[in-house]
Amino acid sequence: MKFWIGAAITVVVGVGLPLMPLNEYLFYAGYMVLSFVVLATAWNILGGYAGYVNFGPPAFFGIGAYSAVLLFKWLQAPLVVQIAGAALMGGLLGFGVGLLTLRLRGIFFAIATVAVVFIMETLMVNWRYVGGATGLQILRPPVEVFDTYTRMLFAVMTVMSVAAVAIARYIQVSWIGRGLRALRDSEDAAECSGVPTLKLKLFACAVSGALMAAAGAPMPMYLSFIEPASTFNLSYTIAALGSAIIGGMVHWAGPIIGAILLGTLQQVVTVTISSEINVLVVGVLLVVFVVAAPEGILGLIKKYFPGKK
Amino acid sequence: MSTLLEVRGVSKQFGGFTALDGVNVSIARGERFGLIGPNGSGKTTLINCVSGSLRNDAGSILFDGRDISGLPAYLRTRRGIARSFQIPRPFASMSVLENLLVPLEYVAHGGELLKGHAEDEAMALLRDIGLADKAQTLSSRLSQVELRKLELARAMAARPRLLISDEAMAGLSATEISEVLAILFKLNEAGITIIMIEHIMQAVMKFSQRVICLDAGRIICEGAPAQIVQNAEVQRAYLGA
Numbered sequence: 001m002k003f004w005i006g007a008a009i010t011v012v013v014g015v016g017l018p019l020m021p022l023n024e025y026l027f028y029a030g031y032m033v034l035s036f037v038v039l040a041t042a043w044n045i046l047g048g049y050a051g052y053v054n055f056g057p058p059a060f061f062g063i064g065a066y067s068a069v070l071l072f073k074w075l076q077a078p079l080v081v082q083i084a085g086a087a088l089m090g091g092l093l094g095f096g097v098g099l100l101t102l103r104l105r106g107i108f109f110a111i112a113t114v115a116v117v118f119i120m121e122t123l124m125v126n127w128r129y130v131g132g133a134t135g136l137q138i139l140r141p142p143v144e145v146f147d148t149y150t151r152m153l154f155a156v157m158t159v160m161s162v163a164a165v166a167i168a169r170y171i172q173v174s175w176i177g178r179g180l181r182a183l184r185d186s187e188d189a190a191e192c193s194g195v196p197t198l199k200l201k202l203f204a205c206a207v208s209g210a211l212m213a214a215a216g217a218p219m220p221m222y223l224s225f226i227e228p229a230s231t232f233n234l235s236y237t238i239a240a241l242g243s244a245i246i247g248g249m250v251h252w253a254g255p256i257i258g259a260i261l262l263g264t265l266q267q268v269v270t271v272t273i274s275s276e277i278n279v280l281v282v283g284v285l286l287v288v289f290v291v292a293a294p295e296g297i298l299g300l301i302k303k304y305f306p307g308k309k
Numbered sequence: 310m311s312t313l314l315e316v317r318g319v320s321k322q323f324g325g326f327t328a329l330d331g332v333n334v335s336i337a338r339g340e341r342f343g344l345i346g347p348n349g350s351g352k353t354t355l356i357n358c359v360s361g362s363l364r365n366d367a368g369s370i371l372f373d374g375r376d377i378s379g380l381p382a383y384l385r386t387r388r389g390i391a392r393s394f395q396i397p398r399p400f401a402s403m404s405v406l407e408n409l410l411v412p413l414e415y416v417a418h419g420g421e422l423l424k425g426h427a428e429d430e431a432m433a434l435l436r437d438i439g440l441a442d443k444a445q446t447l448s449s450r451l452s453q454v455e456l457r458k459l460e461l462a463r464a465m466a467a468r469p470r471l472l473i474s475d476e477a478m479a480g481l482s483a484t485e486i487s488e489v490l491a492i493l494f495k496l497n498e499a500g501i502t503i504i505m506i507e508h509i510m511q512a513v514m515k516f517s518q519r520v521i522c523l524d525a526g527r528i529i530c531e532g533a534p535a536q537i538v539q540n541a542e543v544q545r546a547y548l549g550a
Binding site for chain 1 (some may be wrong): 338360361362371381382383386387391392394398399400402407410411412413414416463464466467
């Protein structure tokens with residue numbers, strides 16, 4: 001119940017703020033932070049709960065963005081349809097990646113997911129209809145209700161964040177989550193305890209993939225432009241993975257904390273110092289957390305305030 | 310007594326190495342069955358094929374009259390075959406109680422969680438096996454004997470008809486061995502068929518009604534415990550000639 005009240009408040013604030021006369025940059029930066037929340041939350045369903053480290057968020061994020069572009073250019077589909085179509089494509093790609101888990105585990109799975117990024121990028125570079133290597137300028141349809149596109153997308157991304165977190169939370173607390181944790185600890189033992197490990201892994205891959213693709217879907221509208229190199233950028237891997245590691249991977253709240261912290265820090269550093277330094281900052285933070293607090297901020301909270309959850 | 314498990318001509322190869330070579334075993338309902346053999350003789354491979362962790366290359370495995378050799382492991386568990394692992398594989402990130410909730414949820418309750426009920430059941434199992442006071446302990450913090458008990462308890466939580474105990478007693482002290490033996494006897498009295506794989510001869514000979522000895526993937530001897538220890542081939546397999 002407490003969760004749903006919090007979710008409702010988040011939605012109201014996220015939709016309400018852009019209607020107020022605040023600085024546009026707030027929403028421009030806030031949108032990126034929120035998309036990190038979706039990305040990290042989605043990544044954590046497979047990476048945190050099931051323990052399969054996926055280096056392929058850019059592939060999913062990109063397939064989401066390109067699905068949206070395709071639907072827009074081909075059918076002039078509205079944003080909601082673009083997001084739904086992106087989620088579908090991401091889910092299918094996730095299912096495919098899930099089949100890799102049949103034979104690949106641990107580091108081998110991780111490496112294979114990196115390859116998926118390059119495959120997707122190469123496909124888009126060679127597909128003229130969606131702009132090829134040079135990219136595609138997008139003429140955005142007029143915005144409704146909100147003053148600007150950025151404000152509208154901020155509201156949309158807030159709703160998507162809440163939806164993603166609600167899904168991740170449901171998976172975590174349900175029998176699915178227990179099954180995923182069991183297979184993370186030992187796949188053989190899980191299987192012999194009646195857990196259908198392959199089905200659960202495919203499910204986790206598909207849901208995780210669908211949400212990551214959904215996070216990428218509004219990106220072309222946000223930038224009014226799309227091109228492969230920045231869309232399939234491995235920095236999305238770092239955003240997703242880093243947020244989950246810094247926040248904590250065993251609980252749905254971890255990726256949110258991590259993404260807000262990391263996303264905000266990156267925006268601040270980009271503006272105040274430089275966009276090059278911000279990559280360094282993330283790197284240093286990751287090293288510090290992996291060494292000093294492997295269970296992330298949630299782990300630290302648990303350690304120093306044992307009573308609280 | 311009717312047959313519960315029937316292994317017919319099962320073979321398994323790893324590359325050029327033949328781990329199992331046409332093994333035939335038939336185990337009756339309610340039987341206490343011992344499986345012995347020197348290291349590398351194929352004991353664990355055989356039960357991996359029965360439990361579904363491995364697929365047999367040839368032959369068939371019938372459980373309760375139906376061929377299960379094509380089924381994935383989780384479906385075999387749901388049909389009633391549970392096992393413990395030779396090297397304990399606890400769900401290390403979970404408490405002892407949660408370890409038992411996994412099979413309870415996925416097998417006994419068919420995926421649906423009846424939360425309070427499942428927990429009561431898990432606690433009852435932990436009391437039976439003597440781990441009740443560790444219910445909330447993280448399973449990675451358990452001692453060896455506790456881990457072995459957890460393996461058995463978790464296998465029991467799947468409500469099996471056939472329990473395969475893979476070296477549940479290796480490395481335990483004499484008192485701990487008799488403790489685990491007592492648990493297994495009690496489970497058998499409750500109607501569960503048990504296959505015991507063991508290197509500790511006193512234990513397996515005391516427990517089993519019938520024993521087979523594997524050597525290099527083939528059954529070299531089958532019979533009552535007393536006959537097995539007298540058998541020349543078994544002595545040769547274990548001691549060399």
